[in-house]
Amino acid sequence: MLYQLRAHGGTAPSNCIDFSTPINPLGVPEVIKQIICESIKDGVYSSYPDYSYKMLREAVAEFYDINHEFIVPLNGAAEALYLIVGVERPTAAMIFEPTFGDHRPLFHILSMNYISIQYTELFDRYTLPFNILSSLSKSIHSRCIVLFSNPNNPLGVCVPVETIEKILQMYRRCIIIVDEAFIELSNNCESTLRLTRDYENIIVLRSLTKTFSVPGLRIGFLYTSNTNLLYKIELFRQPWNLNSITNYVFSRALHEYRDDLRKFIEYSKHVIECERQFLEQSLHKLRIHFYRSSAPFILVRFHTDVKYIGQSLRRLGVWIRDASTFQSLTKYHGRISVKLRKDNERLINVLKSVLEEEYT
Ligand SMILES: Cc1ncc(COP(=O)(O)O)c(C=O)c1O
Secondary structure, eight states, X not given: OGGGOSOOOOOOOTTSEEOSSOSOTTOSOHHHHHHHHHHHXXXXXXXXOOTTOHHHHHHHHHHHTOOGGXXXXXXXXXXXXXXXXXXXXXXXXXXXXXXXXXXXXXHXXXXXXXXXXXXXXXXXXXXXXXXHHHHHXXXXXXXXXXXXXXXXXXXXXXXXXXXXXXXXXXXXXXEEEEXXXXXXXXXXXXOSGGGGGTOSSEEEEEEHHHHTTOTTTOOEEEEOSOHHHHHHHHHHSOTTOSOHHHHHHHHHHHHHTHHHHHHHHHHHHHHHHHHHHHHHHHHHHTTOEEOOOSSSEEEEEOSSOHHHHHHHHHHTTEEOEEGGGSTTOOTTEEEEEOOXXXXXXXXXXXXXXXXXXXXX
């Protein structure tokens, strides 16, 4: 069916714990829930949002200590690529795979040439093949975009800022898009936001959808000091691209509860780190191969087809992401989002019984 053309992970059945959607396992902060309720009570949904999103831009700028003039609020980080491709009309693109699955269909439908560079698999982690990038840089002369998620989804690998700076220097004529959708929930992964001070060819993407666990509201932003590009995006973007509830809630929450929400992010990172370690140790005991991750999810490689494992887990109330749909991964790969301890223990127990069943 046409509306099933896009290969995302699917929706978790309502009777399953969802380990497939990678968002903050702590859920929506109470203050945000409270402001959502107030927005409904005040009938915010019956007006268009302020077209310029002035208050939202200022709240985001204050919260992240960045320049409000360099921000474009987005209907989720995923909106950015469509805007950038729309205004830049690049003749070529370079992507690093496996990655978030929406890039290829876009390039395909626009008949854009793209180069796919595969992350290199080491035993228990992946790494960016910098030497390939370096040799290709001499042959790319056209207007191009270079796109990678940092940390990468689904690999969890994080490229150091110093490496990204070298890429910016090597590809001066290209626009480098660094999708930091998961960075606020990741450990040992430094943001590239500071590079925007010295380089105009970088665009950083952020997803508050992931950070504050609001996939039903959707909010992100792009950040760049390239004023020419910002000018074009401002004219090109869809009017009212964020809805009035999202605009109201985050304009207020980021400003009025700045310190609380900053602490919430720090605490989230801490919990995710502890829980990821718990999951890694448990997977190790179960002899399930996994890859080192900085992100709030772990890529695993089962001995058996992930579809079979997934079906068995589903019967026991657990839903994981079949990662075989990601470019260059195999039918054995799955992705597990880090959740809170009770759910993580449930996953491990259920996995254990599925594997025991398999070997008996
Ligand atoms: C790398 C990456 N960027 C962006 C997104 C989408 O973010 P948002 O929901 O804010 O559009 C995802 C979703 O999983 C993702 O994996």
